[in-house]
Amino acid sequence: xxxxxxxxxxxxxxxxxxxxxxxxxxxxxxxxxxxxxxxxxxxxxxxxxxxxxxxxxxxxxxxxxxxxxxxxxxxxxxxxxxxxxxxxxxxxxxxxxxxxxxxxxxxxxxxxxxxxxxxxxxxxxxxxxxxxxxxxxxxxxxxxxxxxxxxxxxxxxxxxxxxxxxxxxxxxxxxxxxxxxxxxxxxxxxxxxxxxxxxxxxxxxxxxxxxxxxxxxxxxxxxxxxxxxxxxxxxxxxxxxxxxxxxxxxxxxxxxxxxxxxxxxxxxxxxxxxxxxxxxxxxxxxxxxxxxxxxxxxxxxxxxxxxxxxxxxxxxxxxxxxxxxxxxxxxxxxxxxxx
Numbered sequence: 001x002x003x004x005x006x007x008x009x010x011x012x013x014x015x016x017x018x019x020x021x022x023x024x025x026x027x028x029x030x031x032x033x034x035x036x037x038x039x040x041x042x043x044x045x046x047x048x049x050x051x052x053x054x055x056x057x058x059x060x061x062x063x064x065x066x067x068x069x070x071x072x073x074x075x076x077x078x079x080x081x082x083x084x085x086x087x088x089x090x091x092x093x094x095x096x097x098x099x100x101x102x103x104x105x106x107x108x109x110x111x112x113x114x115x116x117x118x119x120x121x122x123x124x125x126x127x128x129x130x131x132x133x134x135x136x137x138x139x140x141x142x143x144x145x146x147x148x149x150x151x152x153x154x155x156x157x158x159x160x161x162x163x164x165x166x167x168x169x170x171x172x173x174x175x176x177x178x179x180x181x182x183x184x185x186x187x188x189x190x191x192x193x194x195x196x197x198x199x200x201x202x203x204x205x206x207x208x209x210x211x212x213x214x215x216x217x218x219x220x221x222x223x224x225x226x227x228x229x230x231x232x233x234x235x236x237x238x239x240x241x242x243x244x245x246x247x248x249x250x251x252x253x254x255x256x257x258x259x260x261x262x263x264x265x266x267x268x269x270x271x272x273x274x275x276x277x278x279x280x281x282x283x284x285x286x287x288x289x290x291x292x293x294x295x296x297x298x299x300x301x302x303x304x305x306x307x308x309x310x311x312x313x314x315x316x317x318x319x320x321x322x323x324x325x326x327x328x329x330x331x332x333x334x335x336x337x338x339x
Contacts (some may be wrong), residue, residue, distance in 0.1 A: 004029050006102050006189055010095060010109035010124075011037045011084070013141055016222040017076050017240065018180040019270035021138040026108040027182075032189030032236025032251040034102055035077055035084050037070060038091040039200070046206045053207070058208060069266050070199045080185045084195040092123040099128060101192045108136045110267070113146055127273035127339070142301045143171045143271055146293030146310040159323065161292055164304040171275070178273055205336045218259060225263035229274060232258040237280045240288035242295040245270050266303070300306075 007026040014020055026033050044063065047056045054060045074084035087094045099107065107128045112121065121137070128135050139145040149167055150157050158164040218224075233239055247256030263269040278296050282288045291297030308323075309315040318324045 005032075005106075006104045007033045007106040007108060007186075008095075008098060008104045009033055009103065010107065011073065012109065012112060013037060013265075014267035016270060017072050017073075017080070017182050018178070018222070018226070019140065019178045019273045020110075021140050022108040022110050022136060023182075023185070023209060024104060024179060025136045025138070027185050028124055030186045032102075033082065033186045034098065034104070034188055034191075035082055035185075036095070036196075037073075037084055037086050038087065038096060038210045039088045039205070040077065041089070045206060053200060060202070061207070061216045064202060064206070064217070065218070065262055067202065067205075068220030069222070069268050072223050074199055076222060077185065081187055082185045083188060084193065084199065085188065085194075086199055087194075087196055092120055092127075095124045096127050098194050099131065099133060101194050101232035102189065104128075104133055106134045106136065108289070110141055110142065111137045111139045111145075113306060114316070140270065140272065141267055142297060143275055144168050144307070146180045146303075146307040149307045150311045157308045158304075159308065161301065161304055164307065165291060165300065168300075168303070171272070173272065174276070177264060178276055180273060193201050216228065218262060219267065220262070220266065222263075222268045223261065225269035226301075228258065228260055228263070229269060229277065233277045233281055236281050236285055239278060239295055240285040243289050243293045244298060245293075268277050271299055271302065 007030040009026040009114075014022065017023065023035075036056070043055060043057050045055055047054070050061050054063060058066075065130055070084065070086070074100065077083050095107075096264075107124070109121070112118070125135050125137070146157075149164070153163075153167045158167050249256065253290050260269055261272065264271050264274070274294060278299075282296075288294065291300050312323055314321045315323075318326060
């Protein structure tokens with residue numbers, strides 16, 4: 001049975017070491033830290049009836065990218081004297097079992113705005129708080145806390161980019177430098193009866209083995225994200241003059257954009273660190289483009305849509321979506337017949 005002060009770091013997005021407030025808090029004052037990732041069948045279970053190869057909710061390229069990101073995270077943790085503990089199952093059930101078995105005193109994870117994770121997180125938090133476990137859940141996937149923006153806007157999300165910028169202002173954290181290097185993490189303690197595994201391969205998840213040349217050339221992981229980031233910001237003129245939608249969308253060998261979006265999506269790259277790096281470039285050039293077309297402007301677009309989605313029930317569908325025009329099936333048929 002574990003002894004000492006134990007923390008559980010629950011990874012979902014935020015698959016990185018740099019600028020990870022949840023991981024920093026889990027490590028502070030702890031004897032042992034248990035880094036956990038749960039492979040959720042809700043997203044990862046193979047679905048033969050899916051429109052394209054993959055699960056009901058994700059294609060194979062996205063699943064591959066996630067697995068590469070997890071493997072890279074595990075490698076980074078091992079260099080710091082730790083490792084990633086991978087479980088398979090319904091996340092709230094897995095987490096509660098681990099919290100009990102490891103006698104965890106502190107549960108840390110990055111805040112997630114998705115409705116699915118909001119419900120899931122509440123289940124885990126309710127158990128943890130009732131058991132006297134400290135819960136730390138910081139906002140670090142976006143530049144701003146969407147809830148704060150909505151509160152400042154009178155309880156509703158701003159529905160135009162310019163109104164969002166007016167309400168948002170400057171990020172509160174941007175006045176100081178982010179913690180981007182970690183020298184050590186407390187080791188993993190005794191895992192007891194909780195059976196975990198290494199990061200699985202695509203085949204081990206139940207997907208057919210597909211030749212590597214079918215995959216996207218963009219590999220997942222924090223290491224690749226930071227490499228691409230440095231390549232992007234090293235060209236200061238390109239950063240300063242970046243202007244969307246100018247650029248060649250068909251450029252593939254040398255893309256017209258940074259190709260950092262998938263790394264931001266899984267949190268392999270901190271959007272806050274990306275923002276900080278761009279601002280550093282801006283301070284050392286005579287002039288630069290501005291939002292909405294600039295590179296910083298693209299990060300602000302990302303936050304804008306996260307905020308609108310968070311504050312709009314049923315944002316992912318037409319029915320019961322208050323900002324979406326309601327079109328009946330009869331109207332759909334009529335429009336289809338008209339071409």
